[in-house]
Amino acid sequence: MARLNLRAVEDRVAPLGGHESYDRGFIFDLLLAYGKPKGNVTRLRKGSLNVAADPDHEVAQKNVVYFRETTGDPLRDVEELRTSPHVVRYNPRFVIATDYSELLAVDMKTSENLMIPIRDIDKHFTFFLPWAGMEKAYYVAEAHADVKAAERMGKLFDELLKTNPDLLDLPYGRQALNVFFTRLLFCFFAEDTGIFTDNQFTNAVGSHTQADGSDVDDFLSDVFTALDTADPQDKPARLAAFPYVNGRLFTVREKDVVPKFTKRARDLLIELGTLMWQEINPDIFGSMFQAIVTPGKRSDLGQHYTSVPNILKTIEPLFLDELKEEFDAGFDNVKKLEPLLDRISEIKIFDPACGSGNFLVIAYKELRRLEHAILERLAELTPKHQVLFAESKINIENFYGIEIDDFAVEIAILSMWIAKHQMNAEFKEKFGVSIPLIPLKETGRIQPGNSITIDWDSVCPNNRIDEIYVLGNPPYLGSRNQSAEQKQDLAAVTSKYKSLDYVSAWLIKGSGYIRDTAAKLSFVTTNSITQGEQVGLLWPQVLAQDLEIGFAYTSFKWSNHAKKSAGVTCVVLGIRNISSDPKYIFTDEIRLDAKRINPYLADGPDIWISRRSAPLSELPKLGFGSMPNDGGNLILTDSEKDDLLATAPQLRPYLRGFSGSDEFIKGKTRWCLVIPDDAVSEASKIPAIKRRLDGIRAHREKSTEKSTNAKAATPNHFYFWAHQDTESVIVPATSSERREYIPIGYLDKNVVISNSANAAYDVKPWVFALLTSKSHMVWLRSVGGKLKTDYRYSNTIVYNNFPVPPLSNRVKEQLTVVALRVLDVREYHCEKTPAELYDPEKMPNDLRAAHAEVDLLVDSLYSKRKYETDEERLSDLFAMYEKMVTEEEAKKPVKRGRK
Known part of the structure; x- marks a missing residue:
């Protein structure tokens, strides 16, 4: 069925709300409301698709939902389900528990919770939007722990800078201030999560310092020293209860500085201690806190934090899906589960542009959750031989990173420790075994440095056989936005650096790092490197003859938890050494099998579309207008x-x-x-x-x-005069990416087309049909590149390379009929501009229908099957392009040398 929009989902969920009573049919009706196929829902209802452990009381579909009806406490049930081996095994997007009065649900990708009376389901329809293929662009409320903590930290930061104006003049002043705040963050988190005793740090500040703040700096220095002292007898009596932390966090350094405090600063410090620090998410807070203390970034609070769903787009197909499939295959076999446990304990994760550690934290948590599920299942399978495990095998020392910002390095390490403590708490809840965080045994493998110029092997040694996964979200920066230093960085890894995005350096270095090894790579990056001229410049040196794209997410809007999300269109790429393993293209929540994924992210051969001076196909000449x-x-x-x-x-x-x-x-x-x-x-x-x-x-x-x-x-x-005294076709050089179709039109012979557009003269309507078809739009979006976020139409790249098969007169007549229908409908709506006609939210239904006729006819030129996705169209277009270029080369005369 066609994809649903937001209004359609709202309308379909509305009838489910407001009833006096509910039963098991609720979950099936809910799935149908979000557009899940009727056949699948019917099979789920009858049980053939139900993978639940207790099918009498549960309904489960792999990757979709795990639903439990209960007569007990739904909160307890949903918490139990969230980490149960059966749920981890089948990886549902949502876990739901209900007693048909209250409904509790967890989004397993974002960790969002929903707790509502079931009769109010229609009021909360946006929670389950991912079922309809729509990721939620949700916002963090002001009261959310991460935002509130970061903003309060910002107030203290500002007050201390005002009180200590000379601090930043010191050569190491900012670094010292960053270290100081990192230590504060650990103390606040520790006293709320059982690492320290409850409120130990905040109470100590309140009890042992003057109200005017005059001695707070001396007291904090003493506390930090105590936290780095192993023997309680070596600490002052008032600080003897503070534990030994280790892990370099509180190690005394020559450049350490604790700033002077005022009464207001002391009050802000104590106020920070009243927040619920156990609720912070290290994968989010790190980026927010980094923005607080970085000059010029305060207004972008959290703006460049990569959301968990987007991080999982790299992690899941890169390694996590395979591990979960292995878990599924060995679910009832101890001899398969134990080797899997050993395998995940040896995995290395490497983010060569790690920022404050978002990707590393999420990867760590996911591996720990899988480990917990395996251990729990082993305990179920061998009740007489309970799995006693005093320590997690997932070691922070197996998580590597490079980051150019010194402070981000410290935050990334701290975030990993916090994530470890959170997972230790989950371990204790499941197995009753407490794994103390401190003394910190691990210091992490995250290092400061310029990732482009540093040797990656010196950070994360690759011995060719280790299971290493390189991932992350390197900085994008188009060629026009790069500083001289960044241009120099790019030049260090490629001679073709002038027109490449900055992220290209990570792809080139990454391909060299994984080549001829067991390592694999996955990055979130802008879609610009998979379009236009950059494809030919970048990808031959990335893939060469021995690497391939193993999976790809086609273009999607970059989103995060920020109030203002950055306006970037991204792709996710997975690169590996050539193998026979399956390849997948993910688009609009659909996973497509592929034989070969080329750099345009189509199922097709590796082709580099270059400039062509004349059309490849039977098309009239298209050139610039008059200048x-x-x-x-x-x-x-x-x-x-x-x-x-x-x-x-x-x-x-x-x-x-x-x-x-x-x-x-x-x-x-x-x-x-x-x-x-x-x-x-x-x-x-x-x-x-x-x-x-x-x-x-x-x-x-x-x-x-x-x-x-x-x-x-x-x-x-x-x-420059290009005009001819005939009717002309105008093809705009740029057009908004929002439009499904570029507005292309006929103009009277008395209208001169300017050089800001492309022009063709004496053009038959059948050509117009080809140019306004969805196939041509897909070709444009793939090979044409962008100007900012707008589509950029080039005659030499897009038009001249567009593959069109030989057309009979009969087909041309059919194309003429559907083309004239589009033009007639436009004329009927002559009061509207092309911008209004082709606004995707305002496009008239009759115009959309007229274009659908064009699309259906043009699609039939390339395939007998009906296309379900644009990726299928693009695959056939590339196949035809390759065939036509090969035939063209074969017709060229052979050049003979002199005898």
């Missing part, structure tokens, strides 16, 4: 045209419409002067014309280009 290069003197607005004709009506034959991309799409009107050579003398007698021609001549004479200077002698001429 004035006139200092604005040949071009007129409506009012300027009217004023000119009011004084010189004899000029009407020399005025023509003038349209570029912006004018055509937005329905604007402009005009241009086209004065024949034999009319220049007479026209120049009109002062307004003489003034304009003189202005053109002066503009061109000032140019540093010789070709422009030469045109000064003929100011009545356009610098």
Whole structure:
């Protein structure tokens, strides 16, 4: 069925709310409301698709839902389900427990919770939107622990800077302040989570320091020293109860500085201690806190934090899905589960641009959860031989990172410790075994440095056989936004650096790191490296002959927990050494099998689309429109045209419409002067014309280009004249990425197309049908590249390379009919501009239907099957492109050398 939009989901869920009683049918109706296939839901209802451990009281579908009806406490049941081996085994997106009065649900990817009366389900329909293929762009409320803690930390940070203005003048001042705040964060977390006794740190500050804050710095210095002292007898009596932490966090350093406090600073410190620090998420808070203390980043609080669902897009297909499938296959076999336990204990995770550790934290937590599920299942299988495990085998020392920001390194290490403590608490809840966090035995393998210039093997040694997964979200930065230093970084890894995005350096280095080894790589990155000219520049040196793309998520909007999400369109790429393992393309929540994933993220051969001077297919020439290069003197607005004709009506034959991309799409009107050579003398007698021609001549004479200077002698001429006195087709050079179809149109012979658009002349309607088809739009989006976020249409890259099979006259007639239908519908809505007609939320139904007829006919030129996804279209387009290029090469005469 067609994908549902938000309004459709709301309408479909609405009838489920407000009932007096509910039964088991609720879960099936709920799944149907979100567009789950009727056949699957029917099979689930009948039991053939139900993988639940207790099918009498539970309904479970792999990757979708684990639902339990209970007569007990739904909260207890949902908590039990969340970490049960059966749930980990089948990886559902949502876990639900209900007594048909209250409903509790957990989003397993985002950890969001829902606790509502079941009759209010319609009021909370957005919670389950991922079932309909819509990731929730949700926002963190002001009261959320992470945001509140970061903002309160920011207030203390500002107060201490005001009190200690000379601190940042020290060569190590900012680093010392960063270390100080990292220590505070640990103390607050420790006293709320059982590492310290309850409120131990906050109470000590409140009890042992003066109200005016004058001695807080000395007291905190003593506390930090105590936390780094192993023997309680070596500590002052008032601090003897503080435990030994170790792990380098409180190690005394020569550059340590504890800032002076005021009364307000002391009050803020104690106020921070009242927050619920056990609720913070280390994968989120680290990025937020980093923004607080980084100059210029405060307003972007959390903006560049990568959301958990997006992190899982790298982790799951890279290694986690395979591990869970292995867990599933060995679920009833101790001899398979024990080796799996050993395997995950040896896995190494490496993020070479780790920031504050988001990816490492999530990867660590996921491996710990899988470990817990395996241990719990082993205990179920061998009740006489209970699994006694005093320590997790998932070691922080197996998590590696490189980060250029010193403070982010400290936060990343601290976040890993916090994540470990949180998972230790879950371990204790499951197995009754307490794993103390302190003294910290691990220091982590996260190092400061420039990831592009540092040797990755020196950070995470790759001995060729270790199971290493390289992942992360390296900085993007388009070629125009890079500093001189960043250009220099890129130049260190590739000679083709001038037009490449900054993230390319990580892909090139990463491919070298994993080549000929067991290691694999997955990055979140902008989709620009899979489009346009960058494909040919970057990917031959990344893949070469021995690597392949193992999986890919096609373009999606980058989203996070921030109030203002960054406007970036991303892809996820998984790269590995060539193997026979399955390959997958993920698009719109659908997983497609692929034979070969090329750098355009299509199921097709590795092809590098380069500039072509003439069309590959039977298409007319498309080129730039006419370029004035006139200092604005040949071009007129409506009012300027009217004023000119009011004084010189004899000029009407020399005025023509003038349209570029912006004018055509937005329905604007402009005009241009086209004065024949034999009319220049007479026209120049009109002062307004003489003034304009003189202005053109002066503009061109000032140019540093010789070709422009030469045109000064003929100011009545356009610098470049492409116009022909026929009907023309205008193809905008740029168009909003929101549109399903670029507005392409026919123009009268009296309208001159400007060089801001592409133009073709004397074009038959069947060509128009091809250009306005979904197949052509898919081709554009894949190979055309972007200008900012807009589609960029190039005649040499997009149009000339577009593969069209030979067309019979009958097919051309059919294409003509559907093309004219689109034009007729547009004419019917002539009061609307192309921008309005092609707004995806406002597109008239009859125009959409007319385009659907075009799409159906054009699709039939490439395949007998009906396309379900654009990726299927693109796969066939690349196959035809490869075939046509091969045939073209075969027809070229063989060059013979001299005898």
